[in-house]
Amino acid sequence: MKFVYLALILSIIFNLTGCSSKAVEKPKETVISEEKNGNVADDELGGFADEMEVKEIYDPFSGYNRAMTSFNDGAYEYVLKPVANGYKAVLHVEVRESVRNFFNNLYFPMRFTNNLLQGKFCNAYEETSRFVVNTTVGVLGLFDPAKSYFELEAHEEDFGQTLGFYGAKSGPHIVLPLLGPSNLRDVVSLYPDALLSPIDYTERSYWTLTDTSAEYLGAKSLEKINYISLNMDRYEKMRKDAVDLYPYLRDVYEQYRDKQIEE
Amino acid sequence: MLFVATLFAQNLAANEQVELKEHFLNKINEVILIVEDKKLSKNDRNGNIVKSLTPMFDFELMAKLSLGNAWKELTKENKDRFIKLYVERMKQSYSAKIDAYKDEKVEVKKIEQPQPNRIVFVTDLVSKEEKLEIVYKFHKPKEKISAKDSWLVYDVEILGVSILKTDKAQFKEFLLTKSITELMDVLAKQS
Numbered sequence: 001m002k003f004v005y006l007a008l009i010l011s012i013i014f015n016l017t018g019c020s021s022k023a024v025e026k027p028k029e030t031v032i033s034e035e036k037n038g039n040v041a042d043d044e045l046g047g048f049a050d051e052m053e054v055k056e057i058y059d060p061f062s063g064y065n066r067a068m069t070s071f072n073d074g075a076y077e078y079v080l081k082p083v084a085n086g087y088k089a090v091l092h093v094e095v096r097e098s099v100r101n102f103f104n105n106l107y108f109p110m111r112f113t114n115n116l117l118q119g120k121f122c123n124a125y126e127e128t129s130r131f132v133v134n135t136t137v138g139v140l141g142l143f144d145p146a147k148s149y150f151e152l153e154a155h156e157e158d159f160g161q162t163l164g165f166y167g168a169k170s171g172p173h174i175v176l177p178l179l180g181p182s183n184l185r186d187v188v189s190l191y192p193d194a195l196l197s198p199i200d201y202t203e204r205s206y207w208t209l210t211d212t213s214a215e216y217l218g219a220k221s222l223e224k225i226n227y228i229s230l231n232m233d234r235y236e237k238m239r240k241d242a243v244d245l246y247p248y249l250r251d252v253y254e255q256y257r258d259k260q261i262e263e
Numbered sequence: 264m265l266f267v268a269t270l271f272a273q274n275l276a277a278n279e280q281v282e283l284k285e286h287f288l289n290k291i292n293e294v295i296l297i298v299e300d301k302k303l304s305k306n307d308r309n310g311n312i313v314k315s316l317t318p319m320f321d322f323e324l325m326a327k328l329s330l331g332n333a334w335k336e337l338t339k340e341n342k343d344r345f346i347k348l349y350v351e352r353m354k355q356s357y358s359a360k361i362d363a364y365k366d367e368k369v370e371v372k373k374i375e376q377p378q379p380n381r382i383v384f385v386t387d388l389v390s391k392e393e394k395l396e397i398v399y400k401f402h403k404p405k406e407k408i409s410a411k412d413s414w415l416v417y418d419v420e421i422l423g424v425s426i427l428k429t430d431k432a433q434f435k436e437f438l439l440t441k442s443i444t445e446l447m448d449v450l451a452k453q454s
Contacts, residue, residue: 052431240356241356243437247432251429256424259423
């Protein structure tokens with residue numbers, strides 16, 4: 001009952017602040033910036049120089065990172081992929097999508113809080129609506145009617161993005177065992193995000209999915225295998241473009257995170 | 264007079280953008296038709312995708328930009344060989360990625376023209392599951408290249424990850440310890 005009140009109050013507040021209707025950004029069809037002074041670079045490539053500036057990534061642990069990347073790559077190839085393949089053969093894609101939806105729904109407190117922390121109130125409101133709809137109509141989050149019927153979009157935000165939003169630099173790049181590329185900022189953020197995750201097994205005043213560390217590991221493994229089974233060739237396709245796997249994945253990760261923070 | 268001239272220039276630019284957008288969407292439709300044509304073998308499909316897209320992409324420029332300063336130091340033969348290998352790898356990688364798409368729609372959500380000879384399309388690749396933001400960057404060479412469109416893509420950003428920047432960074436790091444010949448050998452293996 002408490003929850004219904006909360007939802008009601010939130011909806012009133014957000015209606016007042018004027019973000020109940022979807023804030024659709026009108027496409028800007030014609031943006032013309034000022035013409036730069038006419039001296040075009042004599043060299044064909046010179047004109048692109050400023051755009052092609054590649055950001056140097058701070059990487060004092062490159063030796064360890066490189067080793068961990070090979071380990072992760074091996075683990076993917078010889079353990080995760082075969083297991084995910086078996087899992088995929090047994091469970092129909094709809095079931096696997098429901099498993100993914102279920103986990104995604106549980107991460108609502110993390111997304112909600114981090115949206116709030118970044119002052120993205122409309123997104124926090126949309127996330128709340130998604131959670132309410134998907135937990136009830138969507139049977140504990142197994143389905144995603146919020147998106148398919150109400151066009152409510154998810155807004156992925158984690159604490160790493162919140163820190164980035166307030167100007168925290170990414171710090172040294174760190175490759176985590178099995179979890180893959182990360183950096184100091186994002187590693188530190190795993191802790192506050194875990195506190196907001198109902199999957200965790202530590203003592204809480206509210207319901208959590210797991211009670212022991214073994215159950216927790218089980219749930220996390222299921223989530224990971226399920227994810228791989230749904231995105232089978234994504235990593236492999238990406239890997240094919242790498243001349244050298246470690247720096248390639250590192251750059252892709254850092255560029256991707258920068259973009260997420262910018263949004 | 265100046266005012267009229269500015270207005271005219273703006274109009275011209277707007278027209279250019281509309282024309283390019285139309286051309287781009289037509290191209291995408293053409294490619295979607297190929298992707299959906301399950302009568303073709305996978306190889307034929309990829310071949311057709313490449314054939315359809317090649318006039319719109321400036322793979323040669325991408326090859327040069329991806330090497331950065333190292334490009335100028337290459338011998339003529341190495342330059343030619345590098346371009347050939349890079350273009351081939353790009354075609355393979357791009358057509359394989361596109362071939363994986365199913366029931367997806369491309370929406371142009373924003374057009375920018377940071378310079379008179381640059382146009383940027385911010386697009387969404389919309390599928391039933393998710394939206395992928397893909398940015399296409401076009402440039403207009405001073406002289407039209409034969410068998411190519413007048414506006415050419417020189418970089419693609421997928422979820423903020425620029426193909427060109429990523430290649431540039433990895434080539435640069437590779438060349439710190441290894442030679443250009445070794446790099447070309449790796450590229451040759453990839454395609």
